[in-house]
Amino acid sequence: MTRYRFRTPHRAGKWYTDLKQAQAFACRIGAGFLDRLTGRFIAYPGTELESRDFSA
DSSP states (O other): OEEEEEEOSSOBOOOBSSHHHHHHHGGGGTSEEEOTTTOOEEEOTTOEEEEEEOOO
8 A cells, every 4th residue: 555745854744545635734744735726735845755655
C-alpha cells in the first residue's frame, strides 16, 4: 500500500493512505494549503512530497 506525506525543511507530516488526505493536512506542518476555489494544492517553497510502499 502506497502512503504519502509532505516534508518541509524543518518538519515532516504523518503518513496518509491517499494524496488528497495528505494535502488536506499539509497546512498543519506549514507545507502548503488547499485553494478552496480551484481545489488545487499550493505547496510552499521547500516542500517535498514523499511516497512509500508499505506492503511487505
